[in-house]
Amino acid sequence: MNTSRKRITFHNTFHNTKAVSFAKVMQDGTLELSDSQVRRASRKLCGMSDCECGTFRGPICDDEGDRYYWDYNSQKPKLVPASFQNREE
Numbered sequence: 001m002n003t004s005r006k007r008i009t010f011h012n013t014f015h016n017t018k019a020v021s022f023a024k025v026m027q028d029g030t031l032e033l034s035d036s037q038v039r040r041a042s043r044k045l046c047g048m049s050d051c052e053c054g055t056f057r058g059p060i061c062d063d064e065g066d067r068y069y070w071d072y073n074s075q076k077p078k079l080v081p082a083s084f085q086n087r088e089e
């Protein structure tokens with residue numbers, strides 16, 4: 001089974017920075033990132049440990065312009081497409 005990946009761009013509107021990651025596309029359409037990918041993106045977006053910007057402060061989108069949000073209930077770093085918000089649980 002080959003794993004497809006999607007290019008995701010994170011924006012930080014506070015520092016005006018962005019970071020690109022290649023997230024793993026899961027079967028249900030959500031995206032998964034490794035902890036190191038998240039760390040790398042965080043460093044590019046802010047990089048200051050005592051900063052209060054929130055690091056992932058701004059839109060998260062793919063190359064088609066679709067928006068994503070963090071799934072804070074997930075144990076692994078996971079992104080959920082904005083279109084899923086209308087989906088029945």
Ligand SMILES: [Zn+2]
Pocket residue numbers: 014015045046047048051052053054055
């Ligand atoms: Zn910051």
